[in-house]
Amino acid sequence: MEKYKNRQLNSNIFISMSSRLIFLIISSLWGSIYSFTFTRIDRASSSTPLSKLNMARMLFDETKAIGYVKPDEVNFPSDMTDEWELDCYSRPVLGEDGKKLWELLLTDSEGKFRYLKPLASNLVNSRNVRKAVEDILEQSPVKPKCIRFFRNQMYNMIMIALSPLDVEVKPSRRTTSLYMWLQEREENVYRFMTGYNPQLKQQTILDYDVTQPDRLSDVLRAESYAFVALPSEVFWDGQVNAENIKKGRLCPIKDLPKSGEWIHGITLFSKRAAAVAAWMNGLEIAFIKADLLGRELLMHTDIRTQLILAPLMDAQKKEAQMFEKAKTEMQGYHFISVQSSPDAEEVEGFWLLRQFNDSL
Numbered sequence: 001m002e003k004y005k006n007r008q009l010n011s012n013i014f015i016s017m018s019s020r021l022i023f024l025i026i027s028s029l030w031g032s033i034y035s036f037t038f039t040r041i042d043r044a045s046s047s048t049p050l051s052k053l054n055m056a057r058m059l060f061d062e063t064k065a066i067g068y069v070k071p072d073e074v075n076f077p078s079d080m081t082d083e084w085e086l087d088c089y090s091r092p093v094l095g096e097d098g099k100k101l102w103e104l105l106l107t108d109s110e111g112k113f114r115y116l117k118p119l120a121s122n123l124v125n126s127r128n129v130r131k132a133v134e135d136i137l138e139q140s141p142v143k144p145k146c147i148r149f150f151r152n153q154m155y156n157m158i159m160i161a162l163s164p165l166d167v168e169v170k171p172s173r174r175t176t177s178l179y180m181w182l183q184e185r186e187e188n189v190y191r192f193m194t195g196y197n198p199q200l201k202q203q204t205i206l207d208y209d210v211t212q213p214d215r216l217s218d219v220l221r222a223e224s225y226a227f228v229a230l231p232s233e234v235f236w237d238g239q240v241n242a243e244n245i246k247k248g249r250l251c252p253i254k255d256l257p258k259s260g261e262w263i264h265g266i267t268l269f270s271k272r273a274a275a276v277a278a279w280m281n282g283l284e285i286a287f288i289k290a291d292l293l294g295r296e297l298l299m300h301t302d303i304r305t306q307l308i309l310a311p312l313m314d315a316q317k318k319e320a321q322m323f324e325k326a327k328t329e330m331q332g333y334h335f336i337s338v339q340s341s342p343d344a345e346e347v348e349g350f351w352l353l354r355q356f357n358d359s360l
Contacts, residue, residue, distance in 0.1 A: 062193070067184030069116040076113060076141055083109040084144040085178035086162075088119070088129055088154055091185075092200035093193050100200065101193075104132055108144075110252055111177035126161035133162065148172040148284075150179075152303050171303035173286035176251040179356040186360065201359055213298055213306040220279055222268035225297070225310050226342070227319040229262040229326075230335070235352065247281040247338075247349035255331050263352075264326040265335035266297065268309070273340040277349025280338065287355035288336050290320035299336070332356055 062068055085107050090100040102119040117132050137143065146168040149158050155171060162169045190196055234240045235250070236258050242250060256263070266288055270276045286300045290312060297309045297320075312320050327334045332355040338348045 062189060065188040065192070067181060067188050069114045071116050071118050074115055074136065074139055076139070079110075080113040080140075080142050081108040081110050082142055082145045084113075084147045085109065085175040086133070086147050086149045086158070087151065087175075087178055087182065088124070088149075088158060089151055090121070090200070091190055092197055093190055094195040094197060094200070096195075101195075104129060105178065105181065106133070106136060107177050107181055109177055111180060111254070114181065124157075126157050129158065129161040130164065133165065137165065137167075143167075146170050148175050148178075150175045150303060155303065170284060172284035173300065173303060174249075174251075174284045176354050176356075179354070179360060180252065180254065182360045183356065211304055211306065213294075213296065213308045215308050219272070220276055222270040222276060222310070222338070224269045226267050226269070227264065227316070227323050228267045228337075229264045231259075232257045232261040232263050232330075233259040235263070240350065240352075245347060245350035247277040248351045249281075249285075250350075250352040251354050253333075253352070256333055257330070261330060262326065263330055263333050263335060264323050265337065266309070266323075267337045267339055267347075269339055269341055271340060273338050273344075273348040277338040280336075280349055280351070285336070285351055285353065287332070287353045288334060289355070290323050292317065292320055292324070327355060 063070070087105045088102070090102050093101040095101055099121045102121055102124050104117040104119055106115040106117075107113055115136055119128065133147075144167050147162060148170045150171075150173045151158075152171075159169060159171070191198075230240070235253050235256055240250070268276065283299075284302045286302075288309075289298045289300060291298050292312070295312045297312055299307045299309050301307060323334070333352070334355070335350065335352045337350045339346070340348065
C-alpha cells in the first residue's frame, strides 16, 4: 500500500465504438479485460410470518444488535474525525404513551464516534437539540470543523439549533456514515422493538425532492463523458487513496466488496479538467443518477440540489441502465472522476459515492 501513497492515480481508458461498457482500469495491474459478470446481491425476504417476528421480538436483546449504542453514553475514540453528521427525527416505533420515538444521532464521517440521545416528542425543539450538541462539544477532545445533516424536513429547526455554535453547519446528503448507522438500526433494532410500525415510515410529499434540475454554465460543462468501472479491490489495497486522487473524496468502504466485483461510475472529460475538478470539490456531492425518464445525467448535491451534467442519448440508454443496475447491486456504491482526455494518465478529481434508500 505504501508504494502507492504518493503516486498519482494512473489509468487507461478502453473505449469501444460499439455500445459496450467503457472500462476505467488501473494500469499498474490491469492490462486487458475480456469479460465480467454481474453478481446479484439478493436481500432476505421481508415476508416473515407474524408469529416468527413476534417470537424474534420476545427474544430480542437490543444491546447485542448491530447499530446499538447505549443512550446518552459518550465514548470518544482516539481516531475520530473532525467532520460530524447529525440526525434528529422520529423513528417507526411507538412508545408506551402512544407517541413516536424521537432520537438525536451524532457520528463522525468515518462512523467511529457514535452518540444517541432519545428525546420525548414534546421536547423536540431547537433549544434542546442545541443543548445536547453543546454538551458533547464540551466533552469531545476533537472539535468538529463542520456538522452535516441531510433531512430537508428538519432544516429550520437544526439550522436554528446549530447556527449559534462555533462550527460550520452544512445541509448535505454527503452523510454516508450516518446513513449506514440508520440502516443498521432499521434492519437490526427498530423492527424488533415493541411498538414498531412500518406504516410510520410512509413518506409524504415533503420527503421528496421536487426541485427542478439546474443547468451547468458552459465554463463548467465537460465536453464528453463515459460510463466506466473499477475493480472493487483497488479501494482496499491502496491503489485508490486520498493522496493520489488530487481533488475529491472517498466515502467509507465498510460495506464495499473486497474483491471480485466491479464498481461502476462516470468519467467526465474536459480540457479544463483541473478547473472542473476544483469546482466540484467545493460541492457537497451526494450521488450521481442516470435519469432515464428525463434523459439526463444528474449530479445530486447538498440537501436538495440537482445539476445536469449531460444529456442521455439513445445510444447511451443501455449503459445508463447498466450503471443504475450495478449501483443497486453494489449497495449504492459508485463514483465520478474528471480527466483531461481519454488518453490522460492521471485523474484531476475522483469521488467515491454511495446512494441510500430514500426511506431512511
